[in-house]
Every structure is written in C-alpha cells, then in structure tokens.
Amino acid sequence: MKKILSILTILFTFSFTSHSYSKTEIHWWYGNSGFLGDVIIEIANRFNASQDQYTVIPTGKGSYEDNMAATIAAFRAGDQPHYSQVYDAGAAIMVAQVKNGVVIGFEDMAEKYGIKVDADNYIPGIKNFYADSDGKMIGVPFNSSTCLMYANMDILKKVGIESVPKTYEEFEAMAPKIKAAGYIPLVQSHFPWIWTENFFSRHNLLMTDGNNGYDAVPTKTLFAETDAFVMHWKKVKEWYEKGFYGYKGRAWGDNQAPFIAGEAAFWFGSAASFGGMKGVVPNFTVNHIPYWDSVTGGKEYPTFIGGAANWILNGHTEEEYKGLAKFIEFMGSPEMDLYYHNMTGYSAVTKGGIALAETINFYRASPYHKAVGEQLSLEGSTIPGGYRAGNWPQIREVIYENVEPMLNGKISIEKGLKNMDKGAAKLLKQFAKTL
Amino acid sequence: MKKVQFKSSYSQYLFLAPQLGILLIFLYWPIIQTFKDAFTMQDAFGFGATFVWFDNFLFIFDDPAYFIAFKFTIIYSFVITLITGSIGLLLAVQANNVMHGKSTYKTLLIWPYAIAPAVVGVMANYFFSERFGLLYHLFHDLWGFNWYESVFDSYIYVIIAGSWKQISANFIFFLAGLQAIQKSVIEASMIDCKNSFRRFWTITFPLLMPTTFFLIIINITYAFFDTFGIIDTTTIGAPSGETRTLVYKAYMDGFRGLDLGSAGAQSIMMMLIVLVITIFQFRYIEGKIHYN
Numbered sequence: 005m006k007k008i009l010s011i012l013t014i015l016f017t018f019s020f021t022s023h024s025y026s027k028t029e030i031h032w033w034y035g036n037s038g039f040l041g042d043v044i045i046e047i048a049n050r051f052n053a054s055q056d057q058y059t060v061i062p063t064g065k066g067s068y069e070d071n072m073a074a075t076i077a078a079f080r081a082g083d084q085p086h087y088s089q090v091y092d093a094g095a096a097i098m099v100a101q102v103k104n105g106v107v108i109g110f111e112d113m114a115e116k117y118g119i120k121v122d123a124d125n126y127i128p129g130i131k132n133f134y135a136d137s138d139g140k141m142i143g144v145p146f147n148s149s150t151c152l153m154y155a156n157m158d159i160l161k162k163v164g165i166e167s168v169p170k171t172y173e174e175f176e177a178m179a180p181k182i183k184a185a186g187y188i189p190l191v192q193s194h195f196p197w198i199w200t201e202n203f204f205s206r207h208n209l210l211m212t213d214g215n216n217g218y219d220a221v222p223t224k225t226l227f228a229e230t231d232a233f234v235m236h237w238k239k240v241k242e243w244y245e246k247g248f249y250g251y252k253g254r255a256w257g258d259n260q261a262p263f264i265a266g267e268a269a270f271w272f273g274s275a276a277s278f279g280g281m282k283g284v285v286p287n288f289t290v291n292h293i294p295y296w297d298s299v300t301g302g303k304e305y306p307t308f309i310g311g312a313a314n315w316i317l318n319g320h321t322e323e324e325y326k327g328l329a330k331f332i333e334f335m336g337s338p339e340m341d342l343y344y345h346n347m348t349g350y351s352a353v354t355k356g357g358i359a360l361a362e363t364i365n366f367y368r369a370s371p372y373h374k375a376v377g378e379q380l381s382l383e384g385s386t387i388p389g390g391y392r393a394g395n396w397p398q399i400r401e402v403i404y405e406n407v408e409p410m411l412n413g414k415i416s417i418e419k420g421l422k423n424m425d426k427g428a429a430k431l432l433k434q435f436a437k438t439l
Numbered sequence: 440m441k442k443v444q445f446k447s448s449y450s451q452y453l454f455l456a457p458q459l460g461i462l463l464i465f466l467y468w469p470i471i472q473t474f475k476d477a478f479t480m481q482d483a484f485g486f487g488a489t490f491v492w493f494d495n496f497l498f499i500f501d502d503p504a505y506f507i508a509f510k511f512t513i514i515y516s517f518v519i520t521l522i523t524g525s526i527g528l529l530l531a532v533q534a535n536n537v538m539h540g541k542s543t544y545k546t547l548l549i550w551p552y553a554i555a556p557a558v559v560g561v562m563a564n565y566f567f568s569e570r571f572g573l574l575y576h577l578f579h580d581l582w583g584f585n586w587y588e589s590v591f592d593s594y595i596y597v598i599i600a601g602s603w604k605q606i607s608a609n610f611i612f613f614l615a616g617l618q619a620i621q622k623s624v625i626e627a628s629m630i631d632c633k634n635s636f637r638r639f640w641t642i643t644f645p646l647l648m649p650t651t652f653f654l655i656i657i658n659i660t661y662a663f664f665d666t667f668g669i670i671d672t673t674t675i676g677a678p679s680g681e682t683r684t685l686v687y688k689a690y691m692d693g694f695r696g697l698d699l700g701s702a703g704a705q706s707i708m709m710m711l712i713v714l715v716i717t718i719f720q721f722r723y724i725e726g727k728i729h730y731n
Contacts, residue, residue, distance in 0.1 A: 069694075069695050072697070073694045073695070073697070076483050076484055076697065079484055080484065080485050097482070097483050097697065100482065101482075101484055101486075104482075104484060104486045104487075106484050106486075251587075251588075252569065252587070253569075253586075253587030253677055254587065254675060254677050255675070258569065261570055265570070395696060395697075395698065397695055397696050397697070398691075398692065398695070398696035398698065401680075401691065401695075401696065404679070405504060405679040405680045406679065407679070408587070408588060408677065408678040408679040409678075409679055411588070412588050412589075412678075430498070430501070430502075431696075434480070434498065434698065434701075437480050437489075437491075438480055438481060438482035438486075438487050439482070439487070
C-alpha cells in the first residue's frame with residue numbers, strides 16, 4: 005500500500021509540474037514526417053521562443069490521410085486540436101464543414117482577432133484553392149507545392165541532350181536516345197495528382213462538371229470525354245511499352261528511387277521533394293512539368309496547388325484562439341514564409357515572402373526554388389484554380405485501380421477511363437447525398 | 440453435495456460487473472455503432488446523418504472492387520490455412536522426433552510468432568523490393584516476377600509474407616497436440632504397423648484432429664483480420680486492388696475515404712461471412728472429429 009501511495013504521489017507531482025506553466029496551449033496536428041515534420045517542429049519552437057504567453061504543441065499524426073482521419077475522429081470525440089493540416093484532396097470536405105461549425109474560416113478568424121496577415125497577403129492562386137465558392141478564404145495556406153520535373157543533367161549530357169524538354173513532344177523525341185544509352189527516360193510518382201488532376205490544369209481543361217465543382221456540386225468527371233486526356237493516356241501506354249516510361253508501382257518512393265539512383269533521366273514529383281534530394285542526386289535541375297504543344301497550341305498554363313493548408317477547428321476558448329491568431333500571424337510573416345520556402349522547397353505563399361526573396365536576391369543563390377512559384381503563377385487559365393469534388397481520396401483510389409490494367413493491356417484505354425468516370429460518378433453522387 | 444449460497448443477492452452482479460462492462464463497452468457498443476453507420480449516410484464529421492435503409496449495401500454490391508476483395512480474401516485464407524497448417528505440422532512432427540536440443544528447436548521455431556504483422560510486412564518488403572530484394576530478383580530471373588503488375592505474383596508476395604509468422608503458431612499447437620497423445624497408443628501402433636508414414640496418417644493424424652480443427656479456425660480468422668498490417672506494409676492492394684482483404688477495403692473506405700456508411704456495411708457483411716464459416720465448420724467438420 006505504501007508503495008502504491010508513493011507511486012501515486014510521484015504521478016501527481018509530475019502531472020502538476022507539467023501544468024505549472026500558465027501558458028495557454030495551442031495544439032497543432034500535422035501530416036508530414038521525416039525532414040518536413042522536423043521543419044514544422046522548428047516553426048513551433050521558434051514561435052514559442054518568440055513570446056511567453058502561448059505554447060504551440062505540434063503533433064505529427066503520420067501521413068496526410070492519417071492526420072485527416074485522426075482530426076475527424078478527435079472532433080467526433082470532442083477532443084480536436086486547434087489547428088490541423090489537411091491536404092488538397094480533403095479541401096472540399098473541410099470547406100463544406102464551415103456550415104456545420106467544425107471549421108472556422110480564416111477570413112472570419114482574421115476579422116475577429118485582428119490578424120495582421122489578412123487574405124490579401126496570400127498570393128492569388130494559392131488563396132483561391134482553399135477558398136469557398138464566394139472566394140472567401142477558409143483554409144490557411146501552408147505547404148504549397150505543385151508537380152515539377154526533375155532532370156538528371158549528367159545523363160542528358162552523356163547522351164548529348166542540351167536542354168530539358170518543355171513539351172511532351174520534345175520529350176518523345178529525346179526518349180529513344182536516353183533509352184538506347186541504358187537509362188529509363190521517365191518515371192513519375194503520383195498518377196492521380198500529376199497525370200490526372202494536374203494534366204487537366206496544365207492544359208486548361210475542366211476535370212469535372214459544375215466548373216470543377218466551383219459553380220455546382222459535381223456529378224461526374226470528364227476523363228473519357230476529354231480527347232486530350234485519352235490521347236495522353238494512349239501515349240503513356242505507348243511509352244510504357246517502348247520503355248520510355250517506367251512504372252514502379254504505387255508507392256511514391258519506389259518511383260522516385262530510379263531517379264535518386266541515377267538510373268532515370270526525368271522524374272515528375274513534388275516541389276517539396278527538393279529538400280530531401282539536395283546533396284543526394286549530384287547534378288539535377290528543377291523544371292516546369294511538360295505539356296502537350298498540340299493541345300495548348302504552345303501556351304503554358306498553371307498547375308493546381310498541391311500540398312496542404314492548415315484549418316482552424318471550432319470548440320476552443322477565446323484565449324486560445326487569440327494565441328492561434330498570433331501564431332498564424334507569425335507563420336504568415338515574410339521571414340517565416342521564406343524560411344519555410346527555403347528549407348522545404350514548398351512555394352512561398354505570401355506576397356511579403358516573395359518580396360523578401362526578391363530583396364535578398366534569393367533566387368539567384370538558389371534558382372531551383374523558383375520553378376514552383378513560376379509554374380503556379382502562370383496566367384491565362386480560364387478554369388478555376390482548383391477543384392471542389394468530394395470523396396476525392398476515394399476517387400484517387402478508383403483512378404489507381406484502373407491504371408495497372410490499362411498499362412498491362414488487360415483493358416483498353418477507353419474502357420479504363422470510362423471505368424474511372426463511372427467509379428468517380430458513384431462516389432460524387434454519394435458525397436452529394438451528405439451535403 | 441452442499442450448496443454454497445451467497446448471503447447477498449447483489450454480490451454476484453458486483454462480481455459480474457467488470458466482465459459485463461468490458462463486453463458492453465468494447466463489444467456490444469461498437470456493434471451497435473456499426474449498425475448505425477451501415478444504415479445511415481453521413482459526412483465525414485458525422486453531420487447530416489440520414490437513414491438510408493440498404494443504400495450502403497447496394498452501393499458495395501455495385502462495386503466491382505468489393506468482389507475483387509471478397510475473392511482475394513477467400514483465396515488468401517484458404518492458401519494461408521493450407522500452407523501454414525501443413526508446414527507447421529511437418530515441423531512439429533520433425534521437432535517431436537528430435538532427441539537432442541528439443542527445446543532449442545522449439546524456441547527458435549516459436550519466435551516468429553511474437554513479431555507483429557506490420558513488422559513482418561516491412562521485412563517482406565526487403566525481400567520483394569525491386570531494388571535490392573533477394574526473392575524479387577530470384578523470381579524475376581525465373582519467370583519475370585513483377586508484383587505490382589501481375590496478380591499472380593502479388594499473390595505470391597502477400598502469401599509468403601502472411602504465412603511465415605503463422606507457421607509458428609501452427610507449429611506450437613501441433614507440437615502440443617503431438618505431445619498430448621498417449622505413449623501407449625503410439626507404442627501399440629508401432630507393434631501393428633511398421634510403416635511410419637501409414638502409422639502417422641491412420642493413428643497420429645486422426646488423434647490430432649481437434650488441434651487441426653482449432654488451427655483451421657485460427658488460421659482463417661488470422662487471414663481475414665490480422666493480415667491487415669501485412670497488406671498495408673507490402674502491396675497496399677496492388678495491382679489494382681487485387682490484394683486487398685475485406686478488412687483492408689473497409690479500412691480504406693472508412694478511414695482513408697471517410698465513407699463510414701460503406702465501411703459499416705462492409706463490416707456487417709464481414710460479420711455475416713464469419714458467422715457462416717463458423718456455423719459451417721461446427722456443423723459439418725466438427726461432427727467428424729473425435730475428441731477422445
């Protein structure tokens with residue numbers, strides 16, 4: 005009994021000491037791991053060191069999907085964090101939750117607590133992706149990437165190619181040379197994101213009805229009825245058969261591995277892959293993703309924002325939201341924005357951050373940081389800067405389910421794309437019922 | 440015999456309470472919730488729940504991916520039961536015959552059972568990686584093995600990953616079964632029959648039937664439910680969802696896709712499948728088993 009008592013005493017002392025600071029705690033959940041997770045912790049540490057009223061406690065929940073599932077479960081249990089990082093595919097779900105009082109929109113928050121970094125401070129393309137249909141910002145832009153093309157310049161030099169391809173036509177012309185030298189010309193890491201969603205944005209094409217879901221709740225995807233997409237897929241299949249494109253399964257890393265090992269000339273990945281690749285791959289460049297000249301008529305269009313935003317969750321005290329407002333302000337400052345941009349390769353998201361980069365000539369020192377911002381802020385698009393389609397994580401699954409049979413010829417391209425449309429339509433219908 | 444009576448008529452409830460409480464909280468409450476989810480449609484955060492009768496069930500029956508998962512789960516549990524059972528039995532018989540170092544063999548063969556499925560999956564990953572996997576390259580040289588494109592090859596991958604650890608469970612139970620057989624029966628059979636192979640199948644194996652029956656159930660439930668971690672760390676369902684078990688599909692739809700209605704309906708289907716299998720086993724197989 006004495007033993008138990010002493011253990012209890014120790015436990016109590018500990019539980020009291022941890023609360024002995026009277027700082028207000030703000031919980032921030034995120035879905036990055038490894039190096040990107042470390043940078044998030046560093047951001048929180050810097051904020052905590054910058055003032056002594058609030059403590060931001062970052063908690064990694066695994067992947068984006070894991071964090072979203074954890075956030076939802078926590079909300080249902082009444083134990084949600086104040087701030088949570090939710091990825092692009094989950095944006096439609098989060099925006100739809102404002103009316104249920106789950107999410108507090110950023111603009112409402114900024115107004116109520118006088119956050120100095122208001123909506124206008126964020127660059128337009130990024131701002132619109134996480135806004136509702138009236139253009140009011142809901143999510144707070146955070147890690148914003150897009151798909152980019154990484155090129156191994158040593159391989160290109162070896163086979164006598166001087167510049168990286170701007171278009172798929174150019175790629176097609178140089179692929180046999182690369183293949184003949186014993187390299188894989190192209191690998192890419194995410195079929196739904198790079199070669200579906202961003203195929204449409206890159207070519208200024210609508211992906212779903214209802215103006216990508218911005219004007220009306222979408223009921224179908226336009227995969228099979230978009231000629232350019234069918235053409236692209238036929239080309240992908242052809243490249244795959246000729247060995248111009250190497251498919252290494254679904255996992256992001258397995259497709260990146262040949263590029264890292266110096267076996268592949270080009271790899272399509274995320275802007276944020278940059279940080280991890282510096283110093284590992286000797287001589288690489290970061291470039292815009294190619295487009296079909298024949299589809300756009302020589303014009304280059306921007307891609308969608310990838311990555312994630314932070315979302316403010318309801319159900320906490322005034323004092324805590326005051327602290328969160330301070331934290332949002334801190335993260336939106338030019339210095340922090342540029343710090344994050346520099347560390348990770350994600351785009352700078354604020355006008356202030358970009359202006360600061362210009363002032364200090366940042367892009368001259370590190371030209372590879374430039375591609376992401378450039379590609380995202382290309383002009384001339386007539387389609388919305390994103391898509392608002394619910395159940396999108398599952399639609400990505402449907403896309404993947406048809407990729408493999410299409411590549412190995414089990415089903416035709418037309419059939420595969422129709423299957424995708426059919427599966428997506430069912431899921432969109434299902435989502436519409438929950439609205 | 441003298442009956443023991445408790446004075447208080449409430450004390451028995453007090454003693455039952457912890458057990459009943461655990462059952463209610465961890466078993467019945469989730470089941471009720473599952474039924475609730477399966478018959479409603481709601482958004483990810485639980486808002487706008489509407490009662491939709493059997494819509495969620497119709498939705499999964501209209502989904503080709505569900506039947507692919509169903510087919511795979513049946514094949515997977517059958518093959519895993521067969522492989523782990525036979526190898527486990529073979530090892531148990533051999534270990535039982537060993538004279539020296541018996542306990543060393545035993546310990547070494549039991550070890551893998553202590554490893555979590557997810558860890559097994561990560562280990563299998565090393566063997567089947569395209570970049571440095573020993574088995575990948577061995578099979579690739581033999582017949583062009585490529586698990587993310589060929590359904591057959593992906594089956595091989597998850598079957599090897601799923602069987603390895605479960606062989607240990609089969610081994611230990613078979614060994615215990617063998618040691619429980621009375622020496623006199625074995626000695627008597629040795630006098631009657633010289634052929635050890637025939638002796639095994641006519642005397643030893645029938646006496647092992649209760650163990651076998653038990654292991655079949657254990658193996659099937661293992662393949663149904665516990666292989667989740669293995670699938671998640673190996674193929675993630677590739678190619679095109681062909682190696683997704685029903686549990687994995689329910690997880691993907693419920694926790695990745697955030698469609699709790701569909702996941703609930705799938706859980707109830709799973710419950711029915713397990714119910715049917717168990718009834719079948721107890722009805723038709725158990726009758727043929729002699730426990731003494």
